[in-house]
Amino acid sequence: MNPQVSVILTTYNGASRGYLGAAIESVLNQSFQDFELLIIDDGSSDDTADECKQYLKNGKVRYIFQDNKGLAGARNTGIELSSGEYICFLDDDDAWKPEKLQRQLEFSQNRLSGVDNWGLIFTWLELIDESANVVSYRGHHQEGWIFRDLLFENTIDAPSSVLIKREVFNRVGLFDEEFGRCADWDMWLRLSREYRIFPTKEYLVQYREHAQSMSANVEEF
Numbered sequence: 625m626n627p628q629v630s631v632i633l634t635t636y637n638g639a640s641r642g643y644l645g646a647a648i649e650s651v652l653n654q655s656f657q658d659f660e661l662l663i664i665d666d667g668s669s670d671d672t673a674d675e676c677k678q679y680l681k682n683g684k685v686r687y688i689f690q691d692n693k694g695l696a697g698a699r700n701t702g703i704e705l706s707s708g709e710y711i712c713f714l715d716d717d718d719a720w721k722p723e724k725l726q727r728q729l730e731f732s733q734n735r736l737s738g739v740d741n742w743g744l745i746f747t748w749l750e751l752i753d754e755s756a757n758v759v760s761y762r763g764h765h766q767e768g769w770i771f772r773d774l775l776f777e778n779t780i781d782a783p784s785s786v787l788i789k790r791e792v793f794n795r796v797g798l799f800d801e802e803f804g805r806c807a808d809w810d811m812w813l814r815l816s817r818e819y820r821i822f823p824t825k826e827y828l829v830q831y832r833e834h835a836q837s838m839s840a841n842v843e844e845f
Contacts, residue, residue, distance in 0.1 A: 632702030667692030743819025
């Protein structure tokens with residue numbers, strides 16, 4: 625049977641930055657366990673492969689190495705290889721709270737029961753430093769048909785926070801690999817024209833801000 629959720633963890637030289645293991649373990653330690661974890665290694669040249677392979681004894685984990693295609697390309701590979709009803713993303717320097725998946729799925733079953741045309745649920749963020757200290761918080765309240773809001777600001781903030789219905793990608797397509805650091809915003813805009821978007825209004829993701837973050841160095845990813 626296919627898992628309910630596919631988690632796509634993208635990495636590029638994640639071992640060198642030192643947060644990759646914490647990201648992987650934050651998925652494996654989820655209170656909700658019906659998931660698969662696909663680690664997409666986008667051409668790392670450090671010890672990322674060795675660090676990832678130690679987790680393969682867990683039957684939920686798959687490791688896929690590919691030549692460097694960029695962050696959007698790595699996410700697209702994960703989508704194409706995944707099998708879950710829902711898809712989530714995680715950058716290799718972010719981390720999830722243990723109840724992240726459970727709370728999003730409960731939100732879909734309770735708050736969105738009977739709501740037509742929803743496609744994405746996102747969480748609010750704890751912003752953390754290099755030592756995992758919480759330095760601030762970020763969250764947006766806009767919900768429903770939020771295309772116009774997204775035109776002016778990327779209110780979803782971080783791909784690591786989203787849970788998306790698989791059917792969405794069949795309808796709006798994959799991430800545009802030509803868009804660089806704006807590929808996620810472009811995806812949310814396309815998605816928001818076809819589907820409703822909702823926040824859980826809970827701080828369930830730790831988003832790490834540092835000089836070598838994946839988002840800061842996306843041109844090299």
